[in-house]
Every structure is written in structure tokens, then in C-alpha cells.
Amino acid sequence: MPTLEKDKPKTNRIGLTLADYKGAESTLCNGCGHDAITSQIIRAFYDLGIEPHRVTKVSGIGCSSKTPNYFLNRSHGFNSVHGRMPSVATGVALANRTLLNIGVTGDGDTASIGIGQFVHLIRRNVPLVYVIENNGVYGLTKGQFSATADRGSKSKAGVSNPLPAIDCCQLAIELGCSYVARSFAGDPKQLVALLKGAFVHRGTSLIDVVSPCVTFNNHPDSTKSYDYAKEHEELLHEIGFVPYFEQVTVDYDEGTTQDVRLHDGSHLRLKKLHRDYDPMSRQGAMRLLEETRESGELLTGLIYIDPTSADFTSLLNVVDEPLATLPLEKVRPPKEALNEIMEELR
Amino acid sequence: MAPSYAVTSGLPCLWSTIPGPKTANPPGAMRLSPSRLCLKIDLYHGLKKEKGGFKLASTIETAYAEEIADRNPESQVNDFSIQVATVNGSGSQSSNTVLMRSIFQMGIPVSGKNLFPSNIAGLPTWFTIRACKHGWIARKKEIDFLVAMNPETAREDVLSLAPDAAVVYEESLKLDQIRNDLIFYPVPFAKLAGEVTKEAKLKRLLANMVYVGVVGRLLSVEIEEVRKAVLKQFKTKVKAAELNISAVEAGWAYAEKNLQKRDRFRLERMNRTAGKIIIDGNSAAAIGCVFGGVTVVCWYPITPSSSLCETMIDYLHRYRSDKETGKATYAVVQAEDELAALGMVIGAGWAGARAMTSTSGPGISLMAEFSGLGYFTEIPAVVFDIQRVGPSTGLPTRTSQGDILSIAFLSHGDTKHILLLPSSVEECYQMAIDAFDLAERFQTPVFVCSDLDLGMNNWMADPFPYPEKPIDRGKVLTAEQLAKLGKFERYRDVDGDAIPYRTLPGTPGGLAAYFTRGSGHNERGQYSERPQDYRNLMDRLARKYETARKWVPAPVVSSNGRASGIGLISYGSSHWAVEESRHQLSVERNIETDYLRLRALPFNEQLRSFVKEHERIYVVEQNRDGQMASLIKLEVGGDTGKIHSILHYDGLPIDARSVTDQLLQQEKGR
Known part of the structure; x- marks a missing residue:
């Protein structure tokens, strides 16, 4: 029976369907914020028409770190050890600079056991899309506070968290991160645009996504619940992504819209809402985060971007082709070189 | 001392x-x-x-x-040891190297051992040069000729000497009042250095070069060779070289004029070092990595391994820039700690790089987690352990073979690793190359276990041969091969050798992708907690280790066919003392021994038969607990009563006399 044109699934610019970007069935709890993020990751890759074999997925340990298995099953994936995904991702990036690397992590994986590696990943500007699925709680070990839990937020058992939260976005800006965004799993439109921008950006792109844990941290006294986030979310701007291959000239008002050109010719288009905010100012970003820390608002959007940053492989002046597959003659110096060294040692 | x-x-x-x-x-x-x-x-x-x-x-x-x-009782030619006692950071390393190199250039077999403190400047340090016409290059315990430049240790240094030893010392220390059975040569070093330079800082450095002149003259070193050695040491720094040559000459002239030769030690030209090089094990390993095709280097500074990566960076810079673009065909990262260093290596190895790290004991402890991940998920990695004295911080600047047992099983769960055990600088070079091939062939971390004595001290060697074998990348499937096969299962034993095939990220065609996880997985790489899947995986990993037995470097067995039932076993830097001890046993006691030198884990069949064929086995190693002996006992099972240990663990390199003494003691007690 011939397939009718209308029954054919839609394909993207490289002829793949949305399903081609999916992974295994999720084993997380129903309604988990992480699954919503996974959907937007799939969507972003599909929309941009990125070839799955050019992507690697890396993660550490935790609920969030399981999710790379739930998207892009045509890409290589690596679920490594707790808190150490940044080092693994750094190795991958060095071995093959032609890959697009996405790392998925959680607040425990990043802000507690992995904070050292997180810090140095950013300091080096390793090319990696770094997504924190932030729920303020250890899910896999059943509900302990993490280091991003807000002071005064209560656990399911009613215990109040006495310690201040680590704000990964603030820390990242401090460390010189060149793409810093915050989002909410319940805001797919914003998240997908931020992901696309991150895929194109060179260097470490941090997206800290509040992603409620429906089992252990979705109660009325939690500051990482769906309800709390919906009530307190304040959008910095309406954000849209225009890929380089869809260059249609659309007029926009420079007074109300800011256009950030990325290195491959794509654009992030930011429509101003209540504030006059420039995400290209590092100082402004620091001030903003300090303000919202005091006000308790959940501010989302593109907090900071430096589209001109040079990533780690460029800093190291590594050859353009993958180190992983360089031919013998490029990685073994000639006999004369060894003779020369030996002569010096005589 | x-x-x-x-x-x-x-x-x-x-x-x-x-x-x-x-x-x-x-x-x-x-x-x-x-x-x-x-x-x-x-x-x-x-x-x-x-x-x-x-x-x-x-x-x-x-x-x-x-x-x-050499019957002349008044002279002992080309067979004695010189010890120079100085203060750390006083520039003595250059003087020591010059003296050692001068002797080497005279064709006399020589070895140098630096005994230094964990300190940048100010604490005592000793450098021992052993000249030995027979070619024994292990440490010799006894000091024949002392150069006492350090006031703090001079007294103790002098007290530890055997009668008739010679002492060159700073005149003002008045060491000749301590003993009357030694031969003393007072020298006004500060004054002599002052005649060469007026600069206070330089004076201190040059005083050490003055000693080279004094000792050179007293021991009949050829002055031309000293000049050559100075030029070599200072390479392009012409002014520094001239100044240092002046200092040597000042010492030489002083000795000629004021010191009457009364000791019996003398150097005489031979022809046993022609064509040879002098190099430390870390540099040798670095060269091996550069020619072994390393592409990613991630390391964290730690004594005594830092010089391996630092030397490698120099050579990579010189020899591994792309001809057309000038860009690097490698990446080096100084990591934030050893956890990250091995993490990066594992990530790079997974993505197809030839990746390595270098560390020492404390770093090995930190690398346990990633070592287990590498073993369980089957990712190539090369780890150099330049062993120092543990536990904990231990003695950071002293040598040992104390990490063997922990590395053999590094990480939790049932884990066992491939170890390479270089004994010489040649093997540091060759095994660096082998390590990458083995790591990729077996898709697992490979540990090269060197130590401070081998890694940081200077050794004579024949020039290293250029690697003739092409690089072995192991079982990596390309897009074309995958297309032909039509399917791919990451962890299936297709060839019956328990080594599966892998693919690299970036491989097009749609068949290459798989998911790597440190959690339980089946043959397709999918998450699994099924009892049978876990058993299958662990059994295959064990079989893979069996396959490795035939691939790793075999032991070297030496026997003169007149064995007395004694079999010696050693590995790594202990080898040189064992060789010399066998000679001592043979010459002094008419005890003939057979000898098996281990070069890798897993062991092969030769070890089993060697143990079987000998009445008594002595395993010589530099740790307290007889770590390799324990591994051998595990391996051979049953017949373990005849396996004994000869141990050396005071932080100093093992010497032949200690081996001989312990063996005789144990033989006597039988």
C-alpha cells in the first residue's frame, strides 16, 4: 500500500524525523522535570538538523545523568562517574574537536561532588554544552538536600535547610564562562532557544535548568517545586533562535529587541520585557544575579554571553582534524628526530 | 650515611x-x-x-x-664510589653532572644517584657517583671518596666512612680533627670561588664547580673531558660555561699545587661507554610516548613523576607540530588534580586518542575510581607510576616499589590490571610505546610501574632504537567495516579472545553508536542488572586478562646452567642489584643462581615453571610486605612454601650487598 504524502513523518533539513533523535524509554518518575528537558534537547537537535553521529553525550551519576540514554540513540554516550563528567568531557573534546559535546548533570553531581571539576571545566572554556538539571535534592538516594537547595527550603520530611545555596550561574560568570543561562523545565519555548544557542556557541555553555523532583521536592515548602517556580519565574526577555540556514530578514525594533550574532551566523533574538538588560555585560550579569538572590525571584533567560570567546582546543592550538584519527606519520616523528635526541644525550 | x-x-x-x-x-x-x-x-x-x-x-x-x-695495592682503578654532600638548591646538580659525565666520557661505566630532600633550598642533599669498570651500576653502599661541602652533615658524613676513605672538604670545617684513619684534603672553596667571581650568589654556585676541579685532579680525570662536559651542561650559555671552566681550573690548579695524592683511588681511560647515552628513566619514557604516538597528555605535578610530562612537553613542542599548519598534533593539560587527570585520559581514550598520565603513589590512590571505570567499560589509558615511598605522603623524594599490589587490583570490585615493569631506561622508552599498543589492543588501562631511582637518576644506555613496528590501534571498526557487518555489539566476544570491537564517536553511517556506562551492561552496552549478563561480562573480562598473558613482555630468564637450586626473581630497578649480587654470590661464595626478571602482569607460564624448577625462590623487591612475592604466591598456588622475600625498604635504592647478605642469612637459616 503506497504511503500517502501526508502520512509521512515530517523530516528536518537533513531528512531525519524527530523520532530519529530519540533515545530509550525514560525510567524516571512520571512528571519528572528532567524528561521535559530531554524533550527539548531532542527538539533542539532536530530543529537544527545536526547529524547525530557528530554528537557525544556525557554525564556523571544521578537521575539527571541517566537522561543521555533517553535522547539521541544514534550518538555515542558515556555515563561516567559521580561528579567527574567535566574531566571526561574535556578528554573527549581534546581527542576530537569536530564533535558537539553535550553534558547532562545534576545539582549534586555539579555543586557538591563535582564542584572542583565544574570550576576547572569553565576556567578552561572546554567546548561543551553543560546542562544542570537542578532540583535541589538527591533523588536517587531519596531526598537529601543538595548544595543548590535554598536556605530555609524544607525537605519532604519537613527539615529546613540551614545552609546557603550555591548559585552555579553566578559562580560560572565569576569563572569567566562565556555562555550562562537559566531556565525552567516548565518553559519549553525558552529552553529550546537557549539550547540551540548553546549548541552553536564556542566554549562552555552553561544552562542551569530548574527541574522539579516530583517525588522528593515538589511540596509547598520547597523552593524548587513546579508551583514555586511558576509563581516566582521572571523572564529576562523573550528569546528566539534564528539558525544561519534560515536567514530571512525580519525587521525588528532595536529599541525593544537585541540581536546577538553567533560565530556561525546564527542569531539569538532577545525581546525585552520589563528590564533593559544587556546580556553582553559581565558586570551587569553579576549585579542582576546578586539582586535576584536577595529578592528570591527565579530569573530565567540568557544571563551572559560573549560570542567571541576562544575555546580550549583553540587555546591549545590543536590541529583541526581529530587527534583521535591522525595517521601514523603525523604522530610519530621521523627517525632523524630520534637520532638527533640520542646525539644530544651522548 | x-x-x-x-x-x-x-x-x-x-x-x-x-x-x-x-x-x-x-x-x-x-x-x-x-x-x-x-x-x-x-x-x-x-x-x-x-x-x-x-x-x-x-x-x-x-x-x-x-x-x-690491578695488583698494585696502592691503587684502586675505576672501581669506587664518590659521594658529594651539598646543600639543596646550591647548584650542585650541575657540578655533579659534569663530574659524572667527565668520567663517562673517559669510557668508564658510571652511574649517578641523587639523594635529595623534599625541599626547594636549604636541606642536605647527596649525590653518589659510582665508577665501575665491571659495569655494575646499582647503588654501592660504601663510600670511598667523599666531597663534604655541607657543614650541617659533614661530621656525620665523615663518621660513616670506612677507614682509608678520602675526604675533600671545605678547609674551615676542620674535619681532619674527627678521625685519623681517613685521608683528608682541605680546600678553601669559598676563597677559590672568590677568585673566579666577585658576585656573592655566583660564588656559592661556583664553589661547587671548584670541587669538580679538585676531585678531577686527585682522581686523574682528563681535564679536556671536564671542559667538554661543562660545555655540554651549559649548552648555549657561553658566558656561564666560561665561568664554570674557570672555576674547574681554579680547583685543579689548587689541587696540583697544594694537595699531595695519598689515597688509592684513580680513574683511567677505558672504552666501555663508546656510543652510549646518559639519560634518566622519566625522559626515556617521555621520548617513548612522543614516538609511540601519544596525542593527549593530562597530568598533575607530583614528585618524582613531574619531569616525565615536563620533558615530554619539550619534545612534543620540538617534534610534533604539524608540518603544514604548525599546529600541535597533541594536547597537553595540567589538570586540577589526579582525579581529573585520569578522567581526561579516559574521556580521550574513549574518543580514540592515545592518552596518558603520569603520577606517583598519592595520585595512584586518587585514580582508583577512574581505573575501575576504565577496566569495566573497556577504555584504553596509559598511566605511569613513578613510585615513591608511601604510605600517605611518605618520603616524597625517596624510592620504593610499594604500589605494585594496589595497582594490580586498583579500584573496588573485581578489578585487575595490566602492569609493565621497566628495569632500565631502554625499557622505560620501549614500554612507553608498548603501553599504548597494549592499552588499545586490550581496551583497558595499562600501568607502567617505574620508580624514583629509575625515573629521576641518570643511567647509561645504548641509544634507543627507532620503532619499526607500526602503531597498533586495536579493534576499532570504521564506518565501512560497520556497513559490511550490518550490525555492531560493543561488548560481544566475536573473535574468541574476549576482546570486543569498539567504535569511535564521530563515526558516520548510523551503526557505530553505543552507550558506555560504569553500571552493569549487556553485550550491546545496554543497562542490565540481570545476573547472567553480569556474570558473562565479568567472566569475559577475566578471559581477556588471560589473553593478555601472551601479549605482554615475557620475563627474562638467565641461567648459567649450574644452578644450585636457588631461583631469584625481581623486577624494575631492583634488577641491577640482583645482577651484581648474583656475581657476588658466584665469585665470593660459589653459589650459582638462576634469575627470572618479571617484566609485566599478568604473569605467563614461564614464571610458573621457574618456580616449579627451583627448590628455593627469593623474590627481591623494594617494599616492606613482599608485594610481588604475594602476587606470585597467588599465581602459582599450592607450592608457596618455597617462595621467600628479600626486601629493601629504607627509601634508598637497593644495593647488591644487601641482597647478598639477606640471601646468605636466609640460606644459613634453612
């Missing part, structure tokens, strides 16, 4: 029958050096053996011939 002969000789029964040097010689008696005594004993047994129809081993013949030529 080194105690006197009388304490350490360990040859009580025979020595008591022959007049020899105890603490003092009767006036007029012929002075015999211990080595000459040994020869007498050997001569005796040698003759007996000849009557019985045996042929003398050629080494003994040579030693005998050389000894005859």
Missing part, C-alpha cells in the same frame, strides 16, 4: 680466615680492598671447579684478569 665495611660485609666465616681490612691495618701490611679479597676467594673456588672439569664463567674470567692487572 653508609656504615663501614665491617658492619655490612656479611661474610663472617670466610673473612675470618683471611687477613683483611677490619678497622685498621697493621703497619706495613698489604692493604687489601674487599673486592680484591673476593677475588682471592673466587680464585680458590674457581680452581677447584676447574679440577672438577667445570669451565669458568666468562664474567669471572674478565674480573680476574682485570684484578690481576
Whole structure:
């Protein structure tokens, strides 16, 4: 029976369907914020028409770190050890600079056991899309506070968290991160645009996504619940992504819209809402985060971007082709070189 | 420092029958050096053996011939050790190297051992040069010729000498008042250096170069060779070289004019070092990595391994830039700690790079987690462990072989690793190359276990051969191969050798992708907690280790066919003391031994048969607990009662006399 044109699934610019970007069935709890993020990751890759074999997925340990298995099953994936995904991702990036690397992590994986590696990943500007699925709680070990839990937020058992939260976005800006965004799993439109921008950006792109844990941290006294986030979310701007291959000239008002050109010719288009905010100012970003820390608002959007940053492989002046597959003659110096060294040692 | 002969000789029964040097010689008696005594004993047994129809081993013949030529009791030629005691950070390293190199250039086999503190400047440090015409290059305990430049240790240094040793010292220290059975040469070093330069800082550095001149003159070093060695040391720094040559000459002239030669030590040109190089094990390993095709290097500074990666960076910079673009065909990262260093190596290895790290004990502890991940998920990685003394921080600047047992099983769960055990600088070079091939062939971390003595001290060697074999990338499937196969299962044993096929990220075609996880997985790489999947995986990993037995470097067995039932086993830097000890046993005690030198884990069948074929096995190693002996016992099972340990664990490199003494002690106690 011939397939009718209308029954054919839609394909993207490289002829793949949305399903081609999916992974295994999720084993997380129903309604988990992480699954919503996974959907937007799939969507972003599909929309941009990125070839799955050019992507690697890396993660550490935790609920969030399981999710790379739930998207892009045509890409290589690596679920490594707790808190150490940044080092693994750094190795991958060095071995093959032609890959697009996405790392998925959680607040425990990043802000507690992995904070050292997180810090140095950013300091080096390793090319990696770094997504924190932030729920303020250890899910896999059943509900302990993490280091991003807000002071005064209560656990399911009613215990109040006495310690201040680590704000990964603030820390990242401090460390010189060149793409810093915050989002909410319940805001797919914003998240997908931020992901696309991150895929194109060179260097470490941090997206800290509040992603409620429906089992252990979705109660009325939690500051990482769906309800709390919906009530307190304040959008910095309406954000849209225009890929380089869809260059249609659309007029926009420079007074109300800011256009950030990325290195491959794509654009992030930011429509101003209540504030006059420039995400290209590092100082402004620091001030903003300090303000919202005091006000308790959940501010989302593109907090900071430096589209001109040079990533780690460029800093190291590594050859353009993958180190992983360089031919013998490029990685073994000639006999004369060894003779020369030996002569010096005589 | 080194105690006197009388304490350490360990040859009580025979020595008591022959007049020899105890603490003092009767006036007029012929002075015999211990080595000459040994020869007498050997001569005796040698003759007996000849009557019985045996042929003398050629080494003994040579030693005998050389000894005859050296009958003059007043001279001990090309067979003694010099110790220079200085203050850390006083520039003595250059002077020591120059002296050692001058002797080397005279064709005399030489080895140098630096005994230094965990400190940048100010604490005592000793450098020992052993010249040995027979070619023994292990540490020699006894010091024959002391250069006492450090006021703080001078007294203790002098007290530890055997009678008739010579002492060159800073005049103002008045060391000649401590003992009257030594030969003293006072030298006004500060004054002499002051004549070469007026700059206070330089003066201190040059005082050390003055000693080279004094010692050179006293020991009959050829001055031309000293000049050459200085030029080599300072390479392009012409002014520094000139200044240092002046300092050498000042010392030389002073000795010529003021010091009457009264000791018996002398150097004479030979031809045993022609064409050879001098290099430390870390540099040798670095060269091996550069020519072994390393592409990603991630390391964290730690003594005594830092110089491996630092030297490698220099060579990579020189020889591994792309011809067309000038860009690097490698990436080096100084990581934030050892966790990250191995994490990066594992990530890079997974993505297809030839990746390595280098560390020492404390770093190995931190790398346990990623070592287990590498083993369980089957990712190539090369880890150099330049062992130092543990546990904990231990003695950071002293040597040991104390990490063997923990590395063999590094990480939790059932884990076992491939270890390479270089004994020489040549093997540091060759095994660096082998390590990458093995890591990729077996898709697992490979540990190269060197140590501080091998890694940081200078050793003579033949120039390294250029690798003729192409690089072995192991079982990696390309897009074309995948298309032909039509399917891919990451962890299936297709070839029956328990080594699966892998694919690299970035491989097009849609068949290459798989998911790597440190959690339980089935043959397709999918998450699994099924009992059978776990068993299958663990059993295959064990079989893969079995396959590795035939691939890793085999042990080196040496036997002269006259074995007395004693089999010695050692590995790594212990080798040199064992070789010399076997000679001592043969020459001094007529005890012939067989010897197996381990070069890798897993062991192969040769070890089992060697243990089986000998009545008593002595495993010689530099740790307290007999770590390799334990591994051997695990391996051979049953027959373990005959496996004994000879151990050395005071932080100093093992010496032959300690091995000989311990062996005789244990043999006596049987």
C-alpha cells in the first residue's frame, strides 16, 4: 500500500524525523522535570538538523545523568562517574574537536561532588554544552538536600535547610564562562532557544535548568517545586533562535529587541520585557544575579554571553582534524628526530 | 650515611680466615680492598671447579684478569664510589653532572644517584657517583671518596666512612680533627670561588664547580673531558660555561699545587661507554610516548613523576607540530588534580586518542575510581607510576616499589590490571610505546610501574632504537567495516579472545553508536542488572586478562646452567642489584643462581615453571610486605612454601650487598 504524502513523518533539513533523535524509554518518575528537558534537547537537535553521529553525550551519576540514554540513540554516550563528567568531557573534546559535546548533570553531581571539576571545566572554556538539571535534592538516594537547595527550603520530611545555596550561574560568570543561562523545565519555548544557542556557541555553555523532583521536592515548602517556580519565574526577555540556514530578514525594533550574532551566523533574538538588560555585560550579569538572590525571584533567560570567546582546543592550538584519527606519520616523528635526541644525550 | 665495611660485609666465616681490612691495618701490611679479597676467594673456588672439569664463567674470567692487572695495592682503578654532600638548591646538580659525565666520557661505566630532600633550598642533599669498570651500576653502599661541602652533615658524613676513605672538604670545617684513619684534603672553596667571581650568589654556585676541579685532579680525570662536559651542561650559555671552566681550573690548579695524592683511588681511560647515552628513566619514557604516538597528555605535578610530562612537553613542542599548519598534533593539560587527570585520559581514550598520565603513589590512590571505570567499560589509558615511598605522603623524594599490589587490583570490585615493569631506561622508552599498543589492543588501562631511582637518576644506555613496528590501534571498526557487518555489539566476544570491537564517536553511517556506562551492561552496552549478563561480562573480562598473558613482555630468564637450586626473581630497578649480587654470590661464595626478571602482569607460564624448577625462590623487591612475592604466591598456588622475600625498604635504592647478605642469612637459616 503506497504511503500517502501526508502520512509521512515530517523530516528536518537533513531528512531525519524527530523520532530519529530519540533515545530509550525514560525510567524516571512520571512528571519528572528532567524528561521535559530531554524533550527539548531532542527538539533542539532536530530543529537544527545536526547529524547525530557528530554528537557525544556525557554525564556523571544521578537521575539527571541517566537522561543521555533517553535522547539521541544514534550518538555515542558515556555515563561516567559521580561528579567527574567535566574531566571526561574535556578528554573527549581534546581527542576530537569536530564533535558537539553535550553534558547532562545534576545539582549534586555539579555543586557538591563535582564542584572542583565544574570550576576547572569553565576556567578552561572546554567546548561543551553543560546542562544542570537542578532540583535541589538527591533523588536517587531519596531526598537529601543538595548544595543548590535554598536556605530555609524544607525537605519532604519537613527539615529546613540551614545552609546557603550555591548559585552555579553566578559562580560560572565569576569563572569567566562565556555562555550562562537559566531556565525552567516548565518553559519549553525558552529552553529550546537557549539550547540551540548553546549548541552553536564556542566554549562552555552553561544552562542551569530548574527541574522539579516530583517525588522528593515538589511540596509547598520547597523552593524548587513546579508551583514555586511558576509563581516566582521572571523572564529576562523573550528569546528566539534564528539558525544561519534560515536567514530571512525580519525587521525588528532595536529599541525593544537585541540581536546577538553567533560565530556561525546564527542569531539569538532577545525581546525585552520589563528590564533593559544587556546580556553582553559581565558586570551587569553579576549585579542582576546578586539582586535576584536577595529578592528570591527565579530569573530565567540568557544571563551572559560573549560570542567571541576562544575555546580550549583553540587555546591549545590543536590541529583541526581529530587527534583521535591522525595517521601514523603525523604522530610519530621521523627517525632523524630520534637520532638527533640520542646525539644530544651522548 | 653508609656504615663501614665491617658492619655490612656479611661474610663472617670466610673473612675470618683471611687477613683483611677490619678497622685498621697493621703497619706495613698489604692493604687489601674487599673486592680484591673476593677475588682471592673466587680464585680458590674457581680452581677447584676447574679440577672438577667445570669451565669458568666468562664474567669471572674478565674480573680476574682485570684484578690481576690491578695488583698494585696502592691503587684502586675505576672501581669506587664518590659521594658529594651539598646543600639543596646550591647548584650542585650541575657540578655533579659534569663530574659524572667527565668520567663517562673517559669510557668508564658510571652511574649517578641523587639523594635529595623534599625541599626547594636549604636541606642536605647527596649525590653518589659510582665508577665501575665491571659495569655494575646499582647503588654501592660504601663510600670511598667523599666531597663534604655541607657543614650541617659533614661530621656525620665523615663518621660513616670506612677507614682509608678520602675526604675533600671545605678547609674551615676542620674535619681532619674527627678521625685519623681517613685521608683528608682541605680546600678553601669559598676563597677559590672568590677568585673566579666577585658576585656573592655566583660564588656559592661556583664553589661547587671548584670541587669538580679538585676531585678531577686527585682522581686523574682528563681535564679536556671536564671542559667538554661543562660545555655540554651549559649548552648555549657561553658566558656561564666560561665561568664554570674557570672555576674547574681554579680547583685543579689548587689541587696540583697544594694537595699531595695519598689515597688509592684513580680513574683511567677505558672504552666501555663508546656510543652510549646518559639519560634518566622519566625522559626515556617521555621520548617513548612522543614516538609511540601519544596525542593527549593530562597530568598533575607530583614528585618524582613531574619531569616525565615536563620533558615530554619539550619534545612534543620540538617534534610534533604539524608540518603544514604548525599546529600541535597533541594536547597537553595540567589538570586540577589526579582525579581529573585520569578522567581526561579516559574521556580521550574513549574518543580514540592515545592518552596518558603520569603520577606517583598519592595520585595512584586518587585514580582508583577512574581505573575501575576504565577496566569495566573497556577504555584504553596509559598511566605511569613513578613510585615513591608511601604510605600517605611518605618520603616524597625517596624510592620504593610499594604500589605494585594496589595497582594490580586498583579500584573496588573485581578489578585487575595490566602492569609493565621497566628495569632500565631502554625499557622505560620501549614500554612507553608498548603501553599504548597494549592499552588499545586490550581496551583497558595499562600501568607502567617505574620508580624514583629509575625515573629521576641518570643511567647509561645504548641509544634507543627507532620503532619499526607500526602503531597498533586495536579493534576499532570504521564506518565501512560497520556497513559490511550490518550490525555492531560493543561488548560481544566475536573473535574468541574476549576482546570486543569498539567504535569511535564521530563515526558516520548510523551503526557505530553505543552507550558506555560504569553500571552493569549487556553485550550491546545496554543497562542490565540481570545476573547472567553480569556474570558473562565479568567472566569475559577475566578471559581477556588471560589473553593478555601472551601479549605482554615475557620475563627474562638467565641461567648459567649450574644452578644450585636457588631461583631469584625481581623486577624494575631492583634488577641491577640482583645482577651484581648474583656475581657476588658466584665469585665470593660459589653459589650459582638462576634469575627470572618479571617484566609485566599478568604473569605467563614461564614464571610458573621457574618456580616449579627451583627448590628455593627469593623474590627481591623494594617494599616492606613482599608485594610481588604475594602476587606470585597467588599465581602459582599450592607450592608457596618455597617462595621467600628479600626486601629493601629504607627509601634508598637497593644495593647488591644487601641482597647478598639477606640471601646468605636466609640460606644459613634453612
